[in-house]
Amino acid sequence: MSIKDDVKYVKTELSGDEKVLESAFKLESLYKKYKIVVWGAVGAALLFFVVTTGWSAVRQSKLEAANQALLTLQNNPNDTEALSVLKENNPALHEVYIFSQAAKTKDIKRLAGVSDSKNDIIADMSRYTVGAIEKKPVDSKLYTELVYLEEAYIEIKAGDMEKAKSKLALIDGRSSLSMLAKLLEHSTLKGK
Known part of the structure; x- marks a missing residue:
């Protein structure tokens, strides 16, 4: 039985090698068929890497010159x-x-x-x-509440306390300017 087992083993090994050779031939035929596409993709990837690296170096150089x-x-x-x-x-x-x-x-x-x-x-x-x-x-998007505060101050100086109060009412109570707004509002009471 050992000779039969050895023959079986040799047959399976040969069929495994045969399959490897077959897939190698398939791979070679695919390569021949799509050789231009494969090399084009490799070239495009390489070109992308070179351009990206070059652009990054130029950008870094500009930043260093600007900082200097x-x-x-x-x-x-x-x-x-x-x-x-x-x-x-x-x-x-x-x-x-x-x-x-x-x-x-x-x-x-x-x-x-x-x-x-x-x-x-x-x-x-x-x-x-x-x-x-x-x-x-x-008008300012960044300094909206500061503008309201300034407008209220101008209205107080002009003597129009109602307009000043309406401008101060636009300032949010959670704002860092709310304390100043309250102080100005108190000055409108004093002005009456």
Whole structure:
């Protein structure tokens, strides 16, 4: 029986090897059929990796140049070369810098220039700052309650206590400005 078992074993081994060879031939025929697609996919993946890596390196280089320019501007705000490097490499940071410098010096002309920014936050902050410098309340999404407080103050100075109270009523009780609103509301009572 051992010879029969050995023959059976050899037959199963040969049939297993035969199946491996058969699948290798199938794989080879599939490769020949789709060789262009396979190499195209490999090439596309490689190209994507190279472009992504290159773009990341360029972006990092721009950020480093912008950061260096900002550090230079902090030491010397009049450095026009650093300002142009900052504008070229990071326009958003350039707008923030222009806004901060203009707000510090109360330069209405520069603030008005930044108020047309594509960045809604910078535009809103600069419009509000111009209004605050000129002592004219303006609509603001960021400083809504502060605008109400300023408008109420202007109404109190004008002697219209009812309008002042209505503006102060618009300030939320949970707001950090609610204490100031209550103080102003008390001054409306005193004004009667």
